[in-house]
Structures are given as structure tokens and as C-alpha cells.
Amino acid sequence: MAGNQDPCGYYSVLGVKKSATSAEIKKAFKAKAQQLHPDKNRAPEATRQFQFVNEAYRVLGDAEARAEYDAQSYKTEDATSPSTGRAVEAIACSICHKISAQPRYVIYRHVFSVIFVTWRGGHQGIFCSKCGAKQAYKDSLRTWLLGWWGIPWGPIYSGQAIFSNMFGGKQPALNNFRILSWQAFYFASLNRRDLARAVARDALAFSEKIAPHEKDRDPETARIVAAMKALTTSSNDLSPAPVLKNLWGVGSTAFKVQSAAMALVVLVLASLALVSISRSQAPKTAYKHVPPVEHAAASVPQAPEFSEPAVPLPATGKIRKLWRVDSRTVLAPLEVVTAVGSPNYYLKLVDWNTHSPLLVFFVRSGEKTTIEVPVGNYELRYAAGERWYGEEYLFGPGTAHRKAEDAFQFRADGERVSGFTVELIKQSGGNLKETDIEPSEF
Numbered sequence: 001m002a003g004n005q006d007p008c009g010y011y012s013v014l015g016v017k018k019s020a021t022s023a024e025i026k027k028a029f030k031a032k033a034q035q036l037h038p039d040k041n042r043a044p045e046a047t048r049q050f051q052f053v054n055e056a057y058r059v060l061g062d063a064e065a066r067a068e069y070d071a072q073s074y075k076t077e078d079a080t081s082p083s084t085g086r087a088v089e090a091i092a093c094s095i096c097h098k099i100s101a102q103p104r105y106v107i108y109r110h111v112f113s114v115i116f117v118t119w120r121g122g123h124q125g126i127f128c129s130k131c132g133a134k135q136a137y138k139d140s141l142r143t144w145l146l147g148w149w150g151i152p153w154g155p156i157y158s159g160q161a162i163f164s165n166m167f168g169g170k171q172p173a174l175n176n177f178r179i180l181s182w183q184a185f186y187f188a189s190l191n192r193r194d195l196a197r198a199v200a201r202d203a204l205a206f207s208e209k210i211a212p213h214e215k216d217r218d219p220e221t222a223r224i225v226a227a228m229k230a231l232t233t234s235s236n237d238l239s240p241a242p243v244l245k246n247l248w249g250v251g252s253t254a255f256k257v258q259s260a261a262m263a264l265v266v267l268v269l270a271s272l273a274l275v276s277i278s279r280s281q282a283p284k285t286a287y288k289h290v291p292p293v294e295h296a297a298a299s300v301p302q303a304p305e306f307s308e309p310a311v312p313l314p315a316t317g318k319i320r321k322l323w324r325v326d327s328r329t330v331l332a333p334l335e336v337v338t339a340v341g342s343p344n345y346y347l348k349l350v351d352w353n354t355h356s357p358l359l360v361f362f363v364r365s366g367e368k369t370t371i372e373v374p375v376g377n378y379e380l381r382y383a384a385g386e387r388w389y390g391e392e393y394l395f396g397p398g399t400a401h402r403k404a405e406d407a408f409q410f411r412a413d414g415e416r417v418s419g420f421t422v423e424l425i426k427q428s429g430g431n432l433k434e435t436d437i438e439p440s441e442f
């Protein structure tokens with residue numbers, strides 16, 4: 001390549017190659033700065049050098065500033081004019097050193113995060129499309145693996161870097177205009193006019209993206225634009241210039257590979273999320289989350305495979321009444337009271353003689369209900385527990401089944417009817433004698 005590759009000597013003062021990564025530049029700067037720091041180095045020359053090293057790092061340490069600096073390498077009055085007859089050297093890939101029709105100046109980003117800290121790094125330089133693609137894969141893979149794990153910038157920077165690399169990296173317009181126009185002159189100097197015209201057209205496409213202030217600052221840009229226009233139009237043969245297959249954009253292999261990788265990652269994450277959602281729902285109904293209930297262990301064997309879903313508690317009051325009402329039926333009140341903090345109760349009132357149920361009802365913890373029942377002799381059975389799984393499973397494997405030992409005798413004596421109040425509350429001196437029963441007896 002012709003021209004001064006390091007117009008201000010920034011690369012050489014840091015002692016790095018032009019293809020150095022941002023990490024290499026940073027490392028070189030630190031070493032130099034330490035060596036030249038005025039506190040350590042009293043040599044009169046050191047201070048001036050120290051300032052120069054800092055200036056170099058201000059430019060080369062910043063991806064955009066470095067790109068701008070690199071762009072200066074490609075303006076050399078003599079070389080940009082093929083009419084002078086001078087040999088123009090081609091621009092080669094900084095990795096494989098091949099000369100291609102589509103070299104690009106590209107900045108690829110990668111991200112590295114540890115909990116609360118996120119670093120951004122990059123690789124920049126002139127790449128052929130193949131080496132560019134490889135660099136993009138490397139930087140994106142590194143970001144996929146190491147970029148996300150920082151709060152809050154990890155995911156934001158990682159997403160930006162991966163998308164940018166996928167779309168061919170950041171390609172500064174001025175650099176690429178300079179490189180491509182140089183390459184167009186090179187092909188023209190070889191008398192490969194068709195290729196020169198195709199490359200010149202790519203160069204002109206970049207020239208349209210150059211920021212106006214950059215263009216105005218530099219009269220040379222306008223001059224090269226004019227030269228490129230001349231190249232694309234003033235051709236002896238009138239056959240159209242070949243259109244170069246875009247090796248960098250959306251149709252490129254690099255783009256396809258990276259978008260396929262992204263689709264795969266999204267797919268894997270989505271299925272992981274689905275699995276974790278279905279897992280997190282399951283334990284809500286699992287037996288192990290049912291709070292222990294009094295007598296549960298005694299009356300019910302361990303049943304860890306129980307996995308019925310819990311359902312909302314029935315309202316306090318009657319669930320079913322199983323007697324036929326006629327005008328002669330005399331009703332007496334049955335009141336059931338539970339304490340706050342007690343279990344919920346599912347109760348059956350059963351005929352003392354026939355053992356057929358007469359009434360099924362429910363009393364929630366801390367509530368009470370009064371139900372009119374026909375006079376007669378009854379047995380009261382009840383199941384208690386916290387979570388309700390419906391009438392088939394009652395309160396699940398932890399259900400406590402009990403009955404009151406004595407008969408409840410509801411009487412009608414002329415105008416007076418006598419009912420019962422049952423307090424399902426543990427109290428000293430309580431007169432409700434109860435026994436545990438098997439679920440099958442319930």
C-alpha cells in the first residue's frame with residue numbers, strides 16, 4: 001500500500017501494528033505511560049513523550065477517532081491520480097493480505113461483563129469479506145458467551161454488538177470511500193476498467209454517507225468524488241460495468257450464519273423459559289406444599305404422588321341437602337362455628353339410624369353458619385384441612401376425618417324447637433367428644 005500509513009505517528013509511538021486490537025492498544029498505552037510517567041521518569045524528554053503517548057491513545061483508544069485517523073492514511077495526492085501513470089498500490093486485507101474488490105474498513109464489537117461491570121472492546125481495520133466474517137463470528141460468539149452477565153449494560157451493549165456485527169459491523173463512510181476509491185484507481189491502473197467502474201460505484205455509494213462537516217473540511221474528498229464519477233462514466237466500451245455481489249450486507253453468508261445462530265439462541269431461550277414456567281407452576285399443587293394438618297400423619301399414609309390441583313374453597317354454608325321438604329317437616333337450627341386460625345371444615349350430617357347423609361355443608365376457617373335441618377337424631381362427621389381439592393379429594397392427603405361421638409338430637413316440643421350450636425374450637429372444658437375415623441367411614 002502506498003501513502004503514509006501512520007500520518008501522526010500514533011501507532012509507532014505506542015509500538016503497535018496498525019491491525020492491533022483495542023485491547024493490544026490499551027495494553028501498549030499502559031506500559032508506555034507507566035514507563036514515561038513524570039513521577040518516575042525524570043528525563044527532560046519523558047514529559048513530552050508522555051504527552052504524545054496520551055494524545056496517541058486519545059485517538060487510537062476510541063474506535064471512531066481511530067477510524068477517522070486511519071482514513072487519513074488513504075489520501076496521497078500522487079497516488080489518487082491514475083492519469084499520472086504512477087503505479088498505484090492496492091489495499092490489502094489486514095489479516096490475509098489478499099487484494100479484493102470489496103475491502104472494507106470495519107469496526108467489530110465485542111462485550112465482556114462481570115456482574116455490575118461491562119467492558120466493550122473491538123477489532124477494527126481493513127478486512128476482505130472472508131476475514132471480516134470470521135472476525136464478526138469471533139466477536140459475536142465472545143459476546144454471546146461473556147457479554148450478557150452485567151447489570152444493566154451487559155444485555156444492552158451485547159445486543160448492540162451482536163446486531164452490528166451481524167449487519168457487517170460498523171463501516172465508517174469516509175474510510176470506506178477512501179479505500180474503495182484507492183482500489184478503483186488500482187484496478188484502473190491495471191487497465192481493468194470494468195472492475196474499476198464497479199468499485200468506483202461502491203465508493204460513490206459510501207461518499208453519500210459521509211457527514212457534511214467531514215466533506216467540507218476536506219477539499220480532497222470532493223476531488224476524489226469527481227474522479228470516481230469520471231471513472232464510472234467515461235468508459236471507452238459502453239458495456240455496463242459488472243455489479244459486484246454484495247459480500248457484506250444482508251444477503252451475505254456472514255449475515256445468514258449469524259442470523260441463524262441468533263434464531264437458534266432465541267429458540268433455545270424460549271424453550272428454556274417454557275420449561276421453567278411449567279416447572280414453576282407444578283409445585284403449587286404438589287403435596288409437599290400442603291401445610292401439615294393435625295392428625296394427618298396418623299390417619300393418612302404418605303402420598304407424595306398426590307398432584308391434584310387445589311381449587312377455591314367452597315363458600316361457608318350448605319353444599320347439598322338431601323331431605324324432601326313437605327309442609328309437616330319441622331326444622332331446627334344447626335349452628336357451626338369455627339375459630340380464626342382453625343382449619344376449614346367440610347361437614348356431613350348423617351341420620352343416626354340409617355347412616356344416610358342428610359346435609360353436606362362447609363365452614364371456612366373463622367366463619368360460622370346456621371342451617372335449618374329437620375328434627376331427628378343425627379351424627380356429625382367432618383373433614384378438616386387447609387387446601388381444598390374438591391369433594392373427591394377433600395383436603396388432599398392431609399385431610400383429618402373425624403366424627404362427634406354423641407348423637408345430636410333435634411327436638412320439636414310444641415311451639416319450641418331446640419337446635420344445636422357446635423363450636424369446632426379447641427377449648428378446655430369443651431364438651432364435644434370426637435373420634436378419628438377412617439376416610440372410608442366418612
Ligand SMILES: [Zn+2]
Pocket residue numbers: 093094095096097098127128129130131132
Ligand atoms: Zn482477508
